[in-house]
Amino acid sequence: MSERLHASAPDGTRVPISIVYRRDTPHDSTAPLLLYGYGSYGISMPVNFSSNRLSLLDRGVTFAIAHIRGGGELGKPWHDAGRMHKKQNTFTDFIASAEHLIAEKYTTSQKLVMEGGSAGGLLMGAVANMRPDLFRIVITHVPFVDVLNTMLDASLPLTVGEYEEWGNPLLAADYFYMKSYCPYTNLEPKAYPAMLVKTSLNDSQVMYWEPAKYVAKLRTLKTDLNPLLLKTNMGAGHGGASGRYDYLREVALNYAFLLTHLGIRS
Numbered sequence: 001m002s003e004r005l006h007a008s009a010p011d012g013t014r015v016p017i018s019i020v021y022r023r024d025t026p027h028d029s030t031a032p033l034l035l036y037g038y039g040s041y042g043i044s045m046p047v048n049f050s051s052n053r054l055s056l057l058d059r060g061v062t063f064a065i066a067h068i069r070g071g072g073e074l075g076k077p078w079h080d081a082g083r084m085h086k087k088q089n090t091f092t093d094f095i096a097s098a099e100h101l102i103a104e105k106y107t108t109s110q111k112l113v114m115e116g117g118s119a120g121g122l123l124m125g126a127v128a129n130m131r132p133d134l135f136r137i138v139i140t141h142v143p144f145v146d147v148l149n150t151m152l153d154a155s156l157p158l159t160v161g162e163y164e165e166w167g168n169p170l171l172a173a174d175y176f177y178m179k180s181y182c183p184y185t186n187l188e189p190k191a192y193p194a195m196l197v198k199t200s201l202n203d204s205q206v207m208y209w210e211p212a213k214y215v216a217k218l219r220t221l222k223t224d225l226n227p228l229l230l231k232t233n234m235g236a237g238h239g240g241a242s243g244r245y246d247y248l249r250e251v252a253l254n255y256a257f258l259l260t261h262l263g264i265r266s
Helices: 076-080 088-103 119-130 147-151 160-166 172-181 209-221 244-262
Strands: 002-008 014-020 033-036 062-066 112-117 137-141 194-200 228-233
Touching: 002 088, 014 088, 033 088, 062 088, 088 112, 088 119, 088 172, 112 119, 112 244, 119 137, 137 244, 147 160, 147 172, 194 209, 194 244, 209 228, 228 244
Parallel strands: 033 062, 033 112, 112 137, 137 194, 194 228
Antiparallel strands: 002 014, 014 062
8 A cells, every 4th residue: 555645844844755555554553664765965765666675564564755855856946945054954854754654643653763875864863863752763874974074074075066965164154054953963962763874885975984983972972772783884885785685685684673673573
């Protein structure tokens, strides 16, 4: 069963959500749900078929995509409404989507998982800082979590070209706006969800030290006993494992982490 829902953002904007689940999955707040998001560079998240995803759906896990601002689903204005000094809309749209799914009894915060990679990893980090109570599990891939320090390093291959998406931190207004949401900068002592953080040694877009230092800092600050795992692929780049079976092993690890911490054993 697939549906299109709409959440209401804090400013009243209707945020589309695509959702799929087995027809016999209960709609009474008891089902676990995986919410995926990206929301950057004007890139749309396509609603396509995934054979891998069937292993989640068959186990009663609902899958949803939040088509948040910063992406391109509703044209260039949708992108512009989630970049530069409007980047916070990306994060609040995702939070609004999660709250809507809970309010409509698709899941609860204790069974809600969020997943994203690269700039979607920035989304994961920012949302985990803002609303750690809203999610049980976070799965993030090659996450762009040290926004401020990376954007201050113009020697990195992508930094200067990224000014149009995030801003130029040499300008005070841009610097302080980025600082307000940078996941690494805004870590603080409190309880966080269980996390699986994955990176790659040969990543030229999000350097491996970003998630490594993020995890190291978070381990010193978090007040909970939830697992915080860092996995570094020593032979991959930004796209992760490229071989067919190596890629499936990566997916299997994600699902194993998710299912284990949701208590789904079969």
